[in-house]
Amino acid sequence: MMDIFFANLLRGIVSAAMNVVLLISLLQPKYSRKVTNLVMFTILTLNLSTAIFCYSIGNLTLLAKIDVILFALLCFAARPFFRDSFMQWLFSYITVINVSFIVTILSFIFSRYLPYPAYANTVLRLFLFVVVILLFRKVLRPLYLQVAEHWAVFFYVAGSAFLAFSWFMFNSDNIVQTLTIQTVPLLWLILVTLAAYASVFYGLKSVGAEYRLKQDKALLELSSETMKQRLSLMEEAVGQMRVVQHDQRHLNATLLELMQKGDVENAAALIRRHIAALPQKPVRYCDNITVNAAVSYYAALAEGRRIRCDLRLDIPEKLPFSELALAMVLSNLMENAIHACEKLDPQEERFLCVRTIYTGQLILEVENPYSGQVLLDENGYPLAQEEGHGWGGESVRAFARENGGELLYRAENGIFNVRLLI
Structure with missing residues (x-):
């Protein structure tokens, strides 16, 4: 009896831990790592607690049903701790549940053909979870993090699969017997679900390519202008x-x-x-000719509009990334700052601060005052509040993404701050 309980407990620990790791692999935390770890630990504790209770009374069928309900409740309880849009969150969360269903079913079915089925089930389950997590982290996650407007359509795929798997669980009086008798229908359901998800991620890849094409076109137009x-x-x-x-x-x-x-x-x-x-000698802000030309233009534009400039740039002549792309980033950020200053009341102070430090890693910071309200999306990026605007911000984000950088926006006490680390 104790051997059965220990085998079940080991399998339960693997399932609960892997579900949490998979969840954090798909989602974007809103708060610090400490807060996120606390939320994940709470979810892990609740899952293990219900598993231990059901293992102690020897009722795996009850555990299967409780897991479905518990996952549904935790879905809405944990939502405020992540930055994903609601539909993106729902898609990702239900995807985790569907993966858990698929791994559980496959590990049970194939472990019956291996020695020591109770322990083979755990090993096989761990292997399948690790493969899925690596697949999401290395291949799939970058795809759907780039696009967020089509989740309402993709949700139907995840939701339909979840309802189909849940039907088998809730209509079962004996989960072990159900998994044994319904092996063929369940395998067909898994095949259809995987095919549907493959279509989703292929669609995301196509949409992502179209999205990048729009960005490249916008950047080309901006560069031309x-x-x-x-x-x-x-x-x-x-x-x-x-x-x-x-x-x-x-x-x-x-x-x-x-x-x-x-x-x-x-x-x-x-x-x-x-x-x-006599014409004044051009100001040299940094050693990089391309970047200096861009900064000089917008500095002159700002001063012509009575905007005080504080420019301190440490940018070398040679850079490990495209100097033209960096010049376009600075052009976009300085242009946006100038537009923000122009909207201020005449009696308010107008200034534009640009600071860069290069020590093998580039740290760029642009700061300016603003009026009104700056709205940030779920990723912490400014929302375009006027039709036809927003492409400059998209090009800055594309530069950060392509060079593995980090982009941070902050709007507090009337001061808008952008920090880019490459």
Whole structure:
């Protein structure tokens, strides 16, 4: 009797622990690791408590039914601790339950053909869970973290599979007998469920590719527009130099005339006016030419709109990632900051702070005041509040994602702060 209880307990520990690991592999925690671990430990404790109770009375059928109900209750209880949208959360949570159903059924069926079935069931269950968790973490999770607007459609797949598996559990008077007699229907249900999930993730991959194509198109358009602005500035600078060169001959002739007449005072005044009218030398903010050009443009734009600039950039000439992409990131962030400052009341202070530090890892921070309310989505990213806006933020997030960086937004006490770590 004790051997049976120990085998059941070992299997229960594996199932409860693997379900928690799978859950955390799919979801995005909202709070610190300590809070998340506490939530996961609570779920693990509840699962193990019900399992130990049912094992002690020898009722595996009751355990199967309680697990379904307990998972449903925990679904809504644990929701506030994660950043996923509601439909994404529901899809992920029910997917965990479906995986648990599939692993439980497969481990039971195939363990009957192995020595020591009670322990073979546990080993096989652990193996299947590990394979699924690695598959989600390495292959599938990046797919559905990129897109969040189609979960209402995908939910029907997960929900239908959950209802089908739950029907077998709740209509069973003896779960062991049900798994034995209904082996073929259950295997067909597993096959259909896996095929449906394969279609879901294939769809996500296609949607993700379309989404990235839109981003690349937006970035190309933005780069093209910025290049036009740069060329316009260069053409203007060339025009100014031509005017200066043209006027230099007249200046020299006038100075010569004044000097011949001994009018030194007027000659000196003329020279001072000429020096003041000369184009200013471009400011060098950093060693990287491409980034410096982008920053110079938006710094001049900000100062022209009476926005105080505090720019401290430590960016080397050579970077391990695309310098053009980084220039576009800074352009987007500075442009957004300028727009935010323009919305402030005239008497409010307008400023734009940009700080970067490079020590093998780039730390970039942009800060500016804002008015009104900044809305962040479930991932902590700003929501576009005007039609046609938001592509700049998308390009910044794409840069962070492609380079394995971390992007943090914060809006507190009227100050908007963006920090990028690459």
